[in-house]
Amino acid sequence: MALFTSILALRHDKRILRLPPYLSALCVIIGIGWLLVLPLDEYSRRTYISENAILPGQVHTYFGGSEHNVFRAYRHEVHGLIDKGVAERSERLSAIFHEQNLKVATQHYNYTVSNRTIANENVYAILQGPRADATEAIVLIGAWKNMADEVNNSGVALVLTLARYFKRWSLWSKDIIFLIPGDSTIGPQAWVDAYHDGHDERYVESLKIKSGALQAAVAVDYPAGPWGHRYDKLHVVYDGINGQLPNLDLFNTAVHISSSQMGVGSVIQRMWDHKDTYKDRLQTMLRGMLSQGLGHATGPHSSFIPYHVDAITLVTVGNGYHDEITLGKTLESLFRSLNNLLEHLHQSFFFYLLLQHKRFVSIGTYLPSAMLIAINFSITAMALWVKSGRSPEPIANPASTQPKNPAFKTPAEKQKDAKTAEEEDEKKEKKDAPPRPTTLIEKNGSQSIHPTASTQISERTLLTPLLLLLTAHTIGLLPLYTFNNWHAPALPALYITTANLTTLLPLIISFLLFWNFPTILTPHTLCLLQSFSLLLLGMFLAALATLNFSLSVIVGSVCVPLSFVRRTRHVGLTAAQMLGLALLNPCMVVQMGTKLLGVSLAQVLVQGAVGWHVWGLWTQVVVWLVWFPAWLVGAVVVASGMWE
Structure with a gap:
């Protein structure tokens, strides 16, 4: 006591x-x-795939051969549409999808932001899975322009080629939607808003055709010219709107397929030459935190994540020996893995910090x-x-009794000073007296503290x-x-x-x-x-x-x-x-x-x-x-x- x-x-x-x-x-x-x-090994973990049904890299890919010639034909055709108007471009892309016996539709959007009009058009087609009942769908995106405002020439051509290639397979248990938005950020947002009926019909046109619930989305950014361009690595972009992140299993699946199955290196957060040192890990983490903190769209995938649709963007970077066939096989294997899912991705983490493409920190470690x-x-x-x-105490300079700036003294204060001037002599003795010290009084064998004036409750x-x-x-x-x-x-x-x-x-x-x-x-x-x-x-x-x-x-x-x-x-x-x-x-x-x-x-x-x-x-x-x-x-x- x-x-x-x-x-x-x-x-x-x-x-x-x-x-x-x-x-x-x-x-x-x-x-x-x-x-x-x-970034230390003791506080981070290696990535792993929690959902066993995905089975990444366990299938043999067949994309190649004659598909290479089809891709090059589409690439030249897409290049010829660069100088065309939006309506003519959309009409030609729709015709290509029609030729592949797919359901095709367009969507026009018109936003007014800061007294500027942003108008464009999305083209999309739906491949109905032979083994599907139109309840689930996966999206493959090839934006007309990428985040650098470059025409995504080879990326759009690859989407068209894969649409023709996937149509020939009977193994799909989910619908596949091929989306070609007018740009990398606003177009996908307009489309996914309309898909979930969360759009404003004054600015965004409703979708004419739909499929089932979106399970995942993958965007491809391959801005090679009409003659192609070989790349060295794949830059996996995963940041969503307002810092939201896709399920880590989707990211791990893409990295595992590209690195282990296709032999293509993977990088994140623009760390082109990651040496897996403490400095590189810390820099990667800080770059990811900055991107997440800003909350802006980093690619076509960003707009899907707020709707709980896991999405990433694959960007080709560097100069190497990999070409469009390798990227096509990567996308084929990735879609074959997503096709295996029996339910929405949920096993792995939705909150994480990536230190490199194969190392991460979970929320329980970094949240404190x-x-x-x-x-x-x-x-x-x-x-x-x-x-x-x-009780109030004097703040700085207690010895000074006059204000620092008498010119700013209010009339009320001047009158108050005049009234108190007569009482200063009477209070002088009380002010000069030392303050009452805190005393200890014995009570029932214990000590209690008497508060001074400065500790009294007011x-x-x-x-x-x-x-x-x-x-x-x-x-x-x-x-x-x-x-x-x-x-x-x-x-x-x-x-x-x-x-x-x-x-x-x-x-x-x-x-x-x-x-x-x-x-x-x-x-x-x-x-x-x-x-x-x-x-x-x-x-x-x-x-x-x-x-x-x-x-x-x-x-x-x-x-x-x-x-x-x-x-x-x-x-x-x-x-x-x-x-x-x-x-x-x-x-x-x-x-x-x-x-x-x-x-x-x-x-x-x-x-x-x-x-x-x-x-x-x-x-x-x-x-x-x-x-x-x-x-x-x-x-x-x-x-x-x-x-x-």
């Missing part, structure tokens, strides 16, 4: 508030350090990293909550900080709406203006509140405001970590300084904190990120608007409704010390 009483008495000890900053820093260090050890970073905000929030319930006023926090989150709606709907040519200029304005916004808000409402920005209110803001930030990031781990880690790492900035009257310290927060402004971070990655800011903004209207991208929601309000509150709290 004596030990229990002593532990309870510690809650009155103000020294306990000195621990949270160290605990928060420890959580951040361990969380980031946790990521750095993941994001949780530790999120917990650091919760620890600081709880410490500020406890501090707000205690009443919390919650309405004002809650309204201020709600206002900060409401402000984030303005850039969220503006950047997703503004004219595309004016987006860069608008972004630069927003970056400058938001950097000055904390100073403007704190000055206006101090001058017009001097009773609002009290230390008590600011303490509660920062506490609620960090508590919400920690909760959001912890929940986000289970949906998009990489985005949670990226935002959490950038927001770490918000746990340690405080209001102070020291001009130099306030200026240093404001300078650091200015660099952590979401607008500034995005702008610096585009320069480091070597991409155009205008392109990023336009793709973000397209993602919002077409893909259902939620990265902007996290940036403007989670990250920006937390940054704004932290900057306002620090800036309020400049007017004291």
Whole structure:
């Protein structure tokens, strides 16, 4: 009982508030350090196929011979359609599918994004499996243009060739859909939305023919010219919209078939020369986290994953001795494996980090990293909550009794100073007297602590900080709406203006509140405001970590300084904190990120608007409704010390 009483008495000890900053820093260090050890063999595993029914690479492939001549004929025909209009191109592709006795249809889509019209047409055909009952289907995709905006000449020709080749086989137990979208991102999204009746008929045409539930999708990106091009490796692209990933079994099946059966090397995340060292593993993991965190479409497959359709894209890279026959055999073997499935892929992982094409980290191993970073905000929030319930203490420079900037003193403060000037002599003796020390009193054989004035409980006023926090989150709606709907040519200029304005916004808000409402920005209110803001930030990031781990880690790492900035009257310290927060402004971070990655800011903004209207991208929601309000509150709290 004596030990229990002593532990309870510690809650009155103000020294306990000195621990949270160290605990928060420890959580951040361990969380980031946790990521750095993941590439080690002890914390990662070799990939394996969980679904035994797939049987990858267990069949003999027959694609070749005369099919090579058919492919070359289609390749020249596709090349001749490059300069044709969309309608003429779609008509000719439909005719080729008709010649193969397939059900063919087209789909027109017309999106308006940032006052720009994006219109094109998809062509697709359905091969009804001889042993199928039209309840399940697999999709083979060959986009007209790839992610580099190059005409996917050989890729489209290979899809046409495989459609003719697959038609001759009677072993298919699933329908096969051959899709040729107008581009690599918007076209597949329009098609898969319409397939699942999730489209807006004002912009996307409904599908005329359908098959059964989509089991998987494979896209081929082979932008060789009319004379072909030999490649060295296959780049397997697997990132989906909003960081969602396909079942790992599909990825492993494609890698196993290409590497073991066909002898084609596999690479991921643009790591063309992976030596399986710690540095290469870490770089691959960080590239994957960046791509997952951005949440953008990385290929035609990305649009299928949100509908729980496992999909990947196979991209030919390098200069080697492999040709279209090898790629055709790879796709044949892959579709033969998917044809064996009796149910949807579910055995393997849906949450993982790939270190190379044959090594991964599961969610149970990497998730604590994001949780530790999120917990650091919760620890600081709880410490500020406890501090707000205690009697206020002087902040920085307690020896100074006059404000640093008397020019900004409000009339109410001047009148108050005049009234209190007469009482200063009477209170001088009480102020000069030493504070009452904490004493220990023996009671029933135990010691109890009498709280001093600094540890006495005070009443919390919650309405004002809650309204201020709600206002900060409401402000984030303005850039969220503006950047997703503004004219595309004016987006860069608008972004630069927003970056400058938001950097000055904390100073403007704190000055206006101090001058017009001097009773609002009290230390008590600011303490509660920062506490609620960090508590919400920690909760959001912890929940986000289970949906998009990489985005949670990226935002959490950038927001770490918000746990340690405080209001102070020291001009130099306030200026240093404001300078650091200015660099952590979401607008500034995005702008610096585009320069480091070597991409155009205008392109990023336009793709973000397209993602919002077409893909259902939620990265902007996290940036403007989670990250920006937390940054704004932290900057306002620090800036309020400049007017004291």
